[in-house]
Amino acid sequence: MNTHYPSVLLENAVNEFAKLPGIGKKTALRLVLHLLRHDNESVSHFAHTLARLKEEIQYCNCCYNISDTEICGICADLSRDATTVCVVENVKEVMAIEKTIQFKGLYHVLGGIISPIDGIGPSDLEITSLVERVKNGEVKEVIMALSATMEGDTTNFYIFRKLQPYDVKVSIIARGVSIGDEIEYADEITLGRSILNRTPFDESYKLVK
Amino acid sequence: MNTHYPSVLLENAVNEFAKLPGIGKKTALRLVLHLLRHDNESVSHFAHTLARLKEEIQYCNCCYNISDTEICGICADLSRDATTVCVVENVKEVMAIEKTIQFKGLYHVLGGIISPIDGIGPSDLEITSLVERVKNGEVKEVIMALSATMEGDTTNFYIFRKLQPYDVKVSIIARGVSIGDEIEYADEITLGRSILNRTPFDESYKLVK
Numbered sequence: 001m002n003t004h005y006p007s008v009l010l011e012n013a014v015n016e017f018a019k020l021p022g023i024g025k026k027t028a029l030r031l032v033l034h035l036l037r038h039d040n041e042s043v044s045h046f047a048h049t050l051a052r053l054k055e056e057i058q059y060c061n062c063c064y065n066i067s068d069t070e071i072c073g074i075c076a077d078l079s080r081d082a083t084t085v086c087v088v089e090n091v092k093e094v095m096a097i098e099k100t101i102q103f104k105g106l107y108h109v110l111g112g113i114i115s116p117i118d119g120i121g122p123s124d125l126e127i128t129s130l131v132e133r134v135k136n137g138e139v140k141e142v143i144m145a146l147s148a149t150m151e152g153d154t155t156n157f158y159i160f161r162k163l164q165p166y167d168v169k170v171s172i173i174a175r176g177v178s179i180g181d182e183i184e185y186a187d188e189i190t191l192g193r194s195i196l197n198r199t200p201f202d203e204s205y206k207l208v209k
Numbered sequence: 210m211n212t213h214y215p216s217v218l219l220e221n222a223v224n225e226f227a228k229l230p231g232i233g234k235k236t237a238l239r240l241v242l243h244l245l246r247h248d249n250e251s252v253s254h255f256a257h258t259l260a261r262l263k264e265e266i267q268y269c270n271c272c273y274n275i276s277d278t279e280i281c282g283i284c285a286d287l288s289r290d291a292t293t294v295c296v297v298e299n300v301k302e303v304m305a306i307e308k309t310i311q312f313k314g315l316y317h318v319l320g321g322i323i324s325p326i327d328g329i330g331p332s333d334l335e336i337t338s339l340v341e342r343v344k345n346g347e348v349k350e351v352i353m354a355l356s357a358t359m360e361g362d363t364t365n366f367y368i369f370r371k372l373q374p375y376d377v378k379v380s381i382i383a384r385g386v387s388i389g390d391e392i393e394y395a396d397e398i399t400l401g402r403s404i405l406n407r408t409p410f411d412e413s414y415k416l417v418k
Contacts, residue, residue, distance in 0.1 A: 004307045006274050006300060009261060012261075013258050016259070020243060021239065023240075029301060030231075031230070033301070034229060036263065043263035045225070046228075049221050049222050050225070050244070050255060051257075052221075053219070053245070058216075068215075094215065095214070
């Protein structure tokens, strides 16, 4: 007896959940048993939501963020600064930056990051569309807001080279000591970068503007 | 701006996942974005599996374990000892005990444990059906294999009283020092219980029979 599941239906559901990242067989079983304790309606609602998600989801024709409409709410918002475009990996980063209420420009969602180890090359990402956007549009500044990792840096350099022929300023978000962090425990690369990129200080300085 | 999701479809899917135990909004978003990276077919397969799970799942008419048939594979197996019934909380415990290959009897799955704090009383569990099974059947021994918690003990006592009028032996799985555990770190209740319930030792003694 290799498998100990008393039901194929149960086993199938466990296997589907276990395909998700960070969810093993034990957690999957716990989730499935949880669903079984609910009424038919809420489980079929869950299933229906999932089915609709993939079938009906759209991506903004301008910034390639997930959207319910052809042009997303941010791109359609005329009060935002269309001359500044922030390049991010994914919708998660758009949400994180929107939460800061510090950015009033538009976004460009790459849909990933250059990562040879995962088989993701530049052609898998929305880089050509970014270059087109810069070529055709009113973009004056592109802010790179990718992760501070090897893959992020590779992608930064690749995009920087692709944008070099055009009259656009390319900047990168500041790297430095996180707010709340103690200097003693900051790693030396972060600390070195935060010294190189020091900013003017006066009495009106606040941690968050 | 309270919600930062760029899409209602996305938000709905995140909310559905976040209803599952141990999954917060952040993990839910990660899971949904993972599904979006897959092809339509595998996501609709996931949705379909979930819908089928709840609609078609059955419970064994004899032991109330999850089953694809009216009588589950264990209850239908004539080579198993129908005079011994092991009472467990859930399908997870059936699977765990089956894995040990130490038990050849049948099961009775309560579907939970008496827990006033969660609003679960005896009538919510398969206790009446257990008593019926003992009353009508060939059961000679009922082994209680519930968690060694307050709720487990309450359920043990409740079931013991319900079974007292009948000619059936009620036993409980051994509590003691776990294999691999050091005596030094065992809690005093476990250690005390393991001394009270000591077993005869001779040269043929093995940790697992």
